[in-house]
Amino acid sequence: MDRMRSTLFCLVLPGDSASARRTSEIFMSGCIPVFLGPPYGAMPLADGGIDYRASSLFFNVTEYRGWLDDNMVWEIGDERPFHVSNPWVWIPDTPVNDIMVTIQTVDELMDHLRTIPKEVLDKKLEAVVAEREKFSFQPYITAPPSAINIILSKMCTMGHWTAPVA
Known part of the structure; x- marks a missing residue:
């Protein structure tokens, strides 16, 4: 947690459990959540008022097999149906497809993060602080x-x- 408190960005990587604490720990530490996928880490309390659009960054890595060692073909859906029938379609807990940045490989992530204007980063940090208590x-x-x-x-x-x- 000490390292997270001293950094600007914190990665939210996909995991084997939707109940992982990583997203809430990121908000509590005060760094900007960077969701990397597909698939993506869970967005807890998204339907209860957490504004992930304002506080987080989302990256769609088109060539994910090199870092996930995954043979499945992931898709990004637009809407969350009442019952999800295809486990290989990621449907965001909150709509982010329009703000998601597509990169080909994970190697491109740092270059893109460096190009984000300071004003945008300041607004993201303000949103993280505003959402922190909700966690x-x-x-x-x-x-x-x-x-x-x-x-x-x-x-x-x-x-x-x-x-x-x-």
Whole structure:
């Protein structure tokens, strides 16, 4: 975490678990999340108010087999259906296809990051700071909302959707 606190960018690499802490650790450390894929790391609380578009960078690596050692063919979908039938189609937790930067290989990433204007980076950092508290777990209702507020609100909303009709 100390290294993450002293850097501008932190990679969010795909993993074998959607419940990994890496995205929340990145926000808590204060660096700009750089999602690299496909496939992509999870975007926790995306449907609960985390503005990933404002706070993060997204890169679509077209030649990913060299760094993922993967034989599957990944696609990027536009919408999240109620049931995802094809596990090899990545559908973002929040719409990012229009802001995603396509690069051919991972080797191009650093060159692209160096070209991002300081004003854009400053806005991303402001957004990270604004979203940071949402990743914390407070023992009471808070303003601005923390993770527990967002989760409880989402549970109540989902309960309303799935409540049996008498």
